[in-house]
Amino acid sequence: MMYEHFDNAVKGIKEKLNNDPEGINARKKYVLELSRLGRKLYSKDETIAWCGVTAPFDLLSAMGVTSCFVEFVGAMLASTQTAGYFFEEAEDSGFATDSCAYHRAVMGAVLKNAMPKPDFIIGTSSPCTAGLAIVENFAHQYKKDFFVLNVPQNYTKDAIKFLAAQVEEMTLFVSDHTQRPLSMEKLGMALENFNRSSQLLKDIYDLAKTKPSPVDNRLLRDFGVVMPLLMGTKAGVDICQAFKDELNHRIATGWHHVSKEKTRLMWIQNRIQHPFPMDEMLDDLGAKIVVDELNNVTWEPMDPDNPFESIAKRMISIPFSMDTSERIRLMQNLAQDYQIDGAINPCHWGCRQGTGARGLISKGMQDINVPVLNLEIDCVDSRNLSKGQIETRVEAFMEMLS
Amino acid sequence: MNKKIGFTCAYTPVPLIEAAGFSPYRVFPDTKAPDQAGHLLHDNLCPHVKKVLDRALADDLPELEGMVFINSCDTMRRLADAWKQARPDDKIILIDLPSGTDILSLDFLSKEYERLSTTLFKWNNETSSPEIISGRIKEKISLWNIVADLVKKTEEKMSQDFFPGYASGLQQIINTAATESTDHALAMAQNKLEPEQPAKPGLSPVFVFGNLLFDPKVYDLFEDWNMHVTGTDFCTSSRFVTHVDTGLDDNIFRSLAISYLKQTPCARTMDTAMPGSIAQRIVERAKKSNAKGVIGFTLKFCDPYLARVPMIRQALQKESIPFLMLEGDCTTGSMGQQQTRIEAFTEMLEV
Incomplete structure (x- = not known):
């Protein structure tokens, strides 16, 4: 069923792109590539690894492994409104309703046999304890080998050395399962693609800072979290280029001047994944999300001569790996660079890692005079959604900002 | 009486605290302090961390020379973050705890424990040679092990009758x-x-x-x-x-x-x-x-x-x-x- 879903998506988007050969269509190209990834995951012909969010997907891709973080599937199930069925399965099996719904949805899918069976599993201790616990459940359920990358919180020489050694050891674990050794040439190419994508991401984010911004409320949603799945590939570079072209085109044609931008906003952490009309609501209120917290390049270019250390540094540099004061510092920089008027923090129910810092984030942003709207919402499970309350709070916040 | 070092996690080795000349003080979530932790963090965090933070916010703690945190889970990490806000003058250290038991993890944790020991000695303004430090830690461990063995014996007895x-x-x-x-x-x-x-x-x-x-x-x-x-x-x-x-x-x-x-x-x-x-x-x-x-x-x-x-x-x-x-x-x-x-x-x- 899922293979057909992704296959149909690939065919449908390709047809649309073929009908518009001159168009830039960055978002369509991006969704096409993600659908291709989905199709590969469900094709049964690939070496599959289910992973934690911060796994080195460029390295895995260089080793011929089709990999994805499990929360991606949770988000997909929510966006296609099929998550409810899987929540019930997980909850009936004893997974607490207070837990993160990304994980509950995907665990339900595992229990319902709706997930592709992996060849092995790679957990990461960042971003969250719950994510690592869920992939341990995957390994237990599928009876597959399990490798964990411990991402230290302290950015010290010892910590980098520790993580780099683990990444290197992971390549041996992968080789054991694929019977293919790591090709340094392929890794070099993957890192080259990663570096080119990273540079393009920086360009994209710089363009998004323009006032008024050429982005809209949908264009770059969840971009920084999902793009690492593709960044080690040529397709990843092409997608980044398409987004850069799209923003340049919008600026060149003056699109950004005609778009409504009464209020410039930052969206903290991930967007709402179920079909809640937040983007439309903000459109109507003239509010524009000019930056998502995770649309940020926090790492130095990868060094092909020192690949494991580079990857380790990158993994530790991700805001969720660090302590909250560092995360807040990065947010404050974004707030100033993008000249935002306010920020929305969807406090995803069940997230101890991100939402757990709610009060500290509000205070950190207040320190630079940026008001924060904390929305108590489950970004994945819409069963207890109070749409009216959320709408009222968003409207009141926008009124206050204006 | 020795100065106290606060801690919250069972992965904190008490012999290291005692070897540095401090007394251990595990901050239990036992308090009548008002429920304020949700303002700094979030209400859907475990009551252990929230109550410990409530104690810090209400100053419901003995005099502490410093706090040792272990990043054993997300909520503990957030507690360490919030502690800096709640008690900005406290000395704190956060120890990275790997989730596995492989050789790399053991090597790393041993360095983290060494960092903890060095920090504790520094907090007590003590400078000793590594041999002396190691000797003092071993001495404290011997005592600790006697307690550990007695606890084990007691548990065995409990299982029988x-x-x-x-x-x-x-x-x-x-x-x-x-x-x-x-x-x-x-x-x-x-x-x-x-x-x-x-x-x-x-x-x-x-x-x-x-x-x-x-x-x-x-x-x-x-x-x-x-x-x-x-x-x-x-x-x-x-x-x-x-x-x-x-x-x-x-x-x-x-x-x-x-x-x-x-x-x-x-x-x-x-x-x-x-x-x-x-x-x-x-x-x-x-x-x-x-x-x-x-x-x-x-x-x-x-x-x-x-x-x-x-x-x-x-x-x-x-x-x-x-x-x-x-x-x-x-x-x-x-x-x-x-x-x-x-x-x-x-x-x-x-x-």
Whole structure:
């Protein structure tokens, strides 16, 4: 069923792109590539690894492994409104309703046999304890080998050395399962693609800072979290280029001047994944999300001569790996660079890692005079959604900002 | 009297604190301080962390020279973050704790424990040679190990017969080791090893596990509710009093790392070679302690435990061991709400 879903998506988007050969269509190209990834995951012909969010997907891709973080599937199930069925399965099996719904949805899918069976599993201790616990459940359920990358919180020489050694050891674990050794040439190419994508991401984010911004409320949603799945590939570079072209085109044609931008906003952490009309609501209120917290390049270019250390540094540099004061510092920089008027923090129910810092984030942003709207919402499970309350709070916040 | 070092996690080696000339003070979530932690963090965090933070915010703490945090889970990480806001003048250190028990993790944790030791000595303005430091740590470990062994013996006795008040007495010894000193705990353990009352038959033997159950009164309540606690697996029970094998490595910090990472682990620590091994371990411990049933007691919103409960339930079902899962908030008040369920469970075990 899922293979057909992704296959149909690939065919449908390709047809649309073929009908518009001159168009830039960055978002369509991006969704096409993600659908291709989905199709590969469900094709049964690939070496599959289910992973934690911060796994080195460029390295895995260089080793011929089709990999994805499990929360991606949770988000997909929510966006296609099929998550409810899987929540019930997980909850009936004893997974607490207070837990993160990304994980509950995907665990339900595992229990319902709706997930592709992996060849092995790679957990990461960042971003969250719950994510690592869920992939341990995957390994237990599928009876597959399990490798964990411990991402230290302290950015010290010892910590980098520790993580780099683990990444290197992971390549041996992968080789054991694929019977293919790591090709340094392929890794070099993957890192080259990663570096080119990273540079393009920086360009994209710089363009998004323009006032008024050429982005809209949908264009770059969840971009920084999902793009690492593709960044080690040529397709990843092409997608980044398409987004850069799209923003340049919008600026060149003056699109950004005609778009409504009464209020410039930052969206903290991930967007709402179920079909809640937040983007439309903000459109109507003239509010524009000019930056998502995770649309940020926090790492130095990868060094092909020192690949494991580079990857380790990158993994530790991700805001969720660090302590909250560092995360807040990065947010404050974004707030100033993008000249935002306010920020929305969807406090995803069940997230101890991100939402757990709610009060500290509000205070950190207040320190630079940026008001924060904390929305108590489950970004994945819409069963207890109070749409009216959320709408009222968003409207009141926008009124206050204006 | 020694100055105190606060800590919150069972992976904090008390002998390191004592070797540096401090007394340990485990900050238990035991407070009447107003509920304010949600303002700095979020309300859906585990009550352990929230209550500890409430204590910090309300200054419901003894004078502390510093705080040791371990990034054992997301909520503990957030506690360390919030502590800086709540008590900006406190000295704090956060130790990175790997989740696996492989060689790389052991090497890394040994360096982290060494960093902890160096920091503690610095906080006490002490400069000693590595040999002297190592000697002092070994000395403190020897004492600690005596307590650990006595605790183990007491637990073994508990698994064989029911002695009224014995389980709560054991908890008092462990709490003393956590909040006063190993010396005091040792004196107490030596006095309490022999049960004060004769063995009494008739109660239902139950193994209890989870994250935090530190109040000795809870164990008395269990007895009132017809339950003979045959063994426990909590980070506030015997799991906290880890026996440290100093012969494992020439480097004392590596010996500590091996002993702590390979002790009966918290749910957050895993053996990647055996995913879900926590479930099997609980089955084995329950059987070994002669329990007829198992009660899981975890704090609400504790991801490491809650995510593993389905695996544990499945493993216990496979062995036909009855299982009751309870969630609470660290207080005896919330335990009172569980009375009916516990009584019904123990009654069922008698049938």
